[in-house]
Amino acid sequence: MAKMISFARGAPSLDIIDVDGLRAAADAAFQKDPGGLTAYGSGVGYVPLRDWIAEQHGVPAERVLVTNGSMQADAFLFDALVGRGDTVVVERPTYDRTLLSLRSRGADVRMVELEHDGLDVLALERVLKAGAQPKLAHIIPNFQNPAGYTLSLAKRERLLELAREHDFTVFEDDPYVDLRFAGEPAPTMVSLDPERVVYASSFSKTVCPGIRVGYLVAPAELIARIQKLAVGAYISPNMVAEGIVNEFCRSGALARSIETVKAALAERARTLCECLERELPDARFVAPQGGYFLWVDLPRSTDVGALFEAAATRGVQFVKGSDFMLDGGEASLRLAYAGVTEAEIEEGVGRLAEAYQEIAGGVPVNAAR
Amino acid sequence: MAKMISFARGAPSLDIIDVDGLRAAADAAFQKDPGGLTAYGSGVGYVPLRDWIAEQHGVPAERVLVTNGSMQADAFLFDALVGRGDTVVVERPTYDRTLLSLRSRGADVRMVELEHDGLDVLALERVLKAGAQPKLAHIIPNFQNPAGYTLSLAKRERLLELAREHDFTVFEDDPYVDLRFAGEPAPTMVSLDPERVVYASSFSKTVCPGIRVGYLVAPAELIARIQKLAVGAYISPNMVAEGIVNEFCRSGALARSIETVKAALAERARTLCECLERELPDARFVAPQGGYFLWVDLPRSTDVGALFEAAATRGVQFVKGSDFMLDGGEASLRLAYAGVTEAEIEEGVGRLAEAYQEIAGGVPVNAAR
Numbered sequence: 001m002a003k004m005i006s007f008a009r010g011a012p013s014l015d016i017i018d019v020d021g022l023r024a025a026a027d028a029a030f031q032k033d034p035g036g037l038t039a040y041g042s043g044v045g046y047v048p049l050r051d052w053i054a055e056q057h058g059v060p061a062e063r064v065l066v067t068n069g070s071m072q073a074d075a076f077l078f079d080a081l082v083g084r085g086d087t088v089v090v091e092r093p094t095y096d097r098t099l100l101s102l103r104s105r106g107a108d109v110r111m112v113e114l115e116h117d118g119l120d121v122l123a124l125e126r127v128l129k130a131g132a133q134p135k136l137a138h139i140i141p142n143f144q145n146p147a148g149y150t151l152s153l154a155k156r157e158r159l160l161e162l163a164r165e166h167d168f169t170v171f172e173d174d175p176y177v178d179l180r181f182a183g184e185p186a187p188t189m190v191s192l193d194p195e196r197v198v199y200a201s202s203f204s205k206t207v208c209p210g211i212r213v214g215y216l217v218a219p220a221e222l223i224a225r226i227q228k229l230a231v232g233a234y235i236s237p238n239m240v241a242e243g244i245v246n247e248f249c250r251s252g253a254l255a256r257s258i259e260t261v262k263a264a265l266a267e268r269a270r271t272l273c274e275c276l277e278r279e280l281p282d283a284r285f286v287a288p289q290g291g292y293f294l295w296v297d298l299p300r301s302t303d304v305g306a307l308f309e310a311a312a313t314r315g316v317q318f319v320k321g322s323d324f325m326l327d328g329g330e331a332s333l334r335l336a337y338a339g340v341t342e343a344e345i346e347e348g349v350g351r352l353a354e355a356y357q358e359i360a361g362g363v364p365v366n367a368a369r
Numbered sequence: 370m371a372k373m374i375s376f377a378r379g380a381p382s383l384d385i386i387d388v389d390g391l392r393a394a395a396d397a398a399f400q401k402d403p404g405g406l407t408a409y410g411s412g413v414g415y416v417p418l419r420d421w422i423a424e425q426h427g428v429p430a431e432r433v434l435v436t437n438g439s440m441q442a443d444a445f446l447f448d449a450l451v452g453r454g455d456t457v458v459v460e461r462p463t464y465d466r467t468l469l470s471l472r473s474r475g476a477d478v479r480m481v482e483l484e485h486d487g488l489d490v491l492a493l494e495r496v497l498k499a500g501a502q503p504k505l506a507h508i509i510p511n512f513q514n515p516a517g518y519t520l521s522l523a524k525r526e527r528l529l530e531l532a533r534e535h536d537f538t539v540f541e542d543d544p545y546v547d548l549r550f551a552g553e554p555a556p557t558m559v560s561l562d563p564e565r566v567v568y569a570s571s572f573s574k575t576v577c578p579g580i581r582v583g584y585l586v587a588p589a590e591l592i593a594r595i596q597k598l599a600v601g602a603y604i605s606p607n608m609v610a611e612g613i614v615n616e617f618c619r620s621g622a623l624a625r626s627i628e629t630v631k632a633a634l635a636e637r638a639r640t641l642c643e644c645l646e647r648e649l650p651d652a653r654f655v656a657p658q659g660g661y662f663l664w665v666d667l668p669r670s671t672d673v674g675a676l677f678e679a680a681a682t683r684g685v686q687f688v689k690g691s692d693f694m695l696d697g698g699e700a701s702l703r704l705a706y707a708g709v710t711e712a713e714i715e716e717g718v719g720r721l722a723e724a725y726q727e728i729a730g731g732v733p734v735n736a737a738r
Contacts, residue, residue: 011408014403017403017407022399022406022407023395023400026395026609027395030391030395031392034386036579037391038383038388038391038579038580039380039577039578039579040380041579068581068603068606069603071602071603071604072602072603075602097601097604104601204409208406208407209407209408209409209604210405210407210409210410210605210607210609210612211407211608211609212437212606212607212608232444232469232470232473233440233441234437234440234444235440235466235578235581236579236581237581238437238580238581238610239579240391240395240579240580240581240607240613241609244609
């Protein structure tokens with residue numbers, strides 16, 4: 001079989017990771033602060049990195065906690081705020097690991113439809129008027145995973161109004177914010193209402209995933225509660241990794257890395273859109289303005305489960321739309337373009353189109369191409 | 370006030386950490402395996418390090434899982450095995466964070482007295498005969514935290530017999546095993562009964578704490594269950610940190626680091642014992658054969674709470690014995706000697722002796738010295 005081409009993993013290819021920059025940052029960090037990197041640290045994270053993040057957000061350091069990746073931040077936040085049976089609003093579709101994490105805690109998960117400009121706030125309003133009393137609304141505002149859509153400013157403001165009115169916390173889960181390669185950014189919700197919003201982000205997409213550094217921005221009293229959970233779980237997060245990230249950020253390597261990543265993503269997204277238009281004209285999608293993902297809706301009658309199998313046979317992988325919802329999504333799929341080269345995208349979409357022809361009842365095509 | 374001397378923290382001083390070795394390991398690891406260090410990894414940890422650990426223990430790799438520090442390993446194990454109300458046997462005294470972690474999970478914690486050669490297995494037998502049905506017995510077999518005592522081979526064997534007879538798991542928590550500077554080692558319990566024992570250890574004491582790398586050795590089916598918990602918590606542990614540790618281990622730096630640490634600990638323990646004998650003749654203790662800690666019993670009437678305050682006034686810190694028990698321990702304390710130089714030990718024990726004289730009703734001494 002041909003070499004597998006994966007549109008499945010939301011991870012960058014090695015060629016857009018600044019490995020030399022990481023080596024240099026590691027060397028400098030061990031030289032400058034050997035004590036800070038090698039000792040047990042604080043449950044809030046490596047203090048100079050915490051300070052740097054606080055500066056970027058224009059908030060006092062006591063509102064920031066650095067964790068071993070932002071998934072760990074999510075887990076602490078859910079442990080702190082979400083009890084068994086508590087209602088949590090999420091987008092439909094949403095990140096499958098968030099769904100799993102909330103359901104494993106026994107949360108009452110309510111999915112609210114995601115539109116091309118973000119959460120359907122009218123639908124949320126109806127859910128709230130019908131009596132739902134969420135503790136939390138989990139929102140991925142920029143280049144959403146899995147859909148790639150971005151929440152408009154008007155909807156950000158309306159969501160915050162609803163949160164104040166119905167007394168719930170907005171969890172702004174924002175790992176892709178720095179990866180905008182087209183269009184204009186909207187302000188973060190945490191900057192619009194710092195008391196009502198808990199913000200999470202990560203260096204997985206701007207430095208690399210293996211470094212496992214993420215963080216929360218939240219009111220100081222909530223950070224203090226989460227610090228206790230963090231100390232109980234692991235004493236302190238990884239000081240070596242956070243020291244390397246700190247040096248990477250402060251030396252200017254981060255800014256350069258973000259430019260590299262954005263340029264590559266822009267090219268890959270453009271290629272993917274062109275190939276889909278050419279090879280798979282039944283696909284409906286919105287051209288991404290940033291991030292890793294493109295969401296494809298196929299004609300309603302399409303069996304994406306069968307497409308998945310037919311594609312795998314041809315050596316191409318994606319994630320089924322149904323994996324990101326409690327129900328539905330059977331005619332949709334997520335294509336991640338961060339981990340594939342342009343040549344792989346060309347080849348991969350060709351294989352996908354062949355698989356589609358096969359399952360849509362077209363003339364079978366030679367799988368070997 | 371004089372500079373604080375801390376016998377409180379169970380952490381090494383910077384002078385016995387091989388910072389240059391860590392820098393070199395980081396550089397080599399990024400060069401040799403840039404893809405493995407920077408990508409998301411597996412929930413079981415960085416595969417080459419997992420393999421190295423498995424080789425050291427002479428077990429297949431599927432029995433090993435590498436975590437962000439061994440506290441995190443403990444937490445996963447407790448999540449997997451200990452439900453609310455389940456009985457867990459621990460040593461008396463034991464590590465305060467383990468006590469806290471078990472109690473926060475609602476475990477029924479039964480403390481069994483620790484003797485100079487380890488757990489009082491006769492007392493454990495009485496507890497079992499009286500009807501206790503523990504899920505788990507948590508044991509720190511070598512240079513125990515906080516007492517510094519080591520479990521004899523005869524008691525290791527008896528404990529395993531009791532575990533088989535009463536069907537409980539022995540959790541062998543062994544971060545200090547490589548730090549023996551006197552006497553002969555006993556075999557690990559996991560090597561004596563691999564099906565009945567879950568083993569945890571860490572690189573915090575042999576590489577450095579800030580690197581946050583620990584691991585579990587357990588039956589493969591339990592490792593598979595814990596892998597799911599780990600993936601749900603953080604996708605994968607820190608690949609950069611584990612890649613650095615892997616290089617540090619395989620290059621021979623680890624073996625050299627262990628020699629450095631052991632030589633320093635031997636000197637510090639010897640100095641501490643000499644100073645205590647000279648300055649604080651009321652102190653009863655066992656000279657350590659390894660590890661970080663020395664446990665001091667003072668005459669029964671001593672109020673160690675008052676000693677703690679009087680010592681703090683003089684700029685010296687320790688941990689009260691009562692912090693390591695559910696009740697009792699009021700005339701005992703833990704002295705950690707890994708983070709203090711010999712000069713600091715001399716000075717610190719002098720201050721402690723003055724504080725003791727004061728609270729024991731002796732002639733008050735000038736706190737300024």
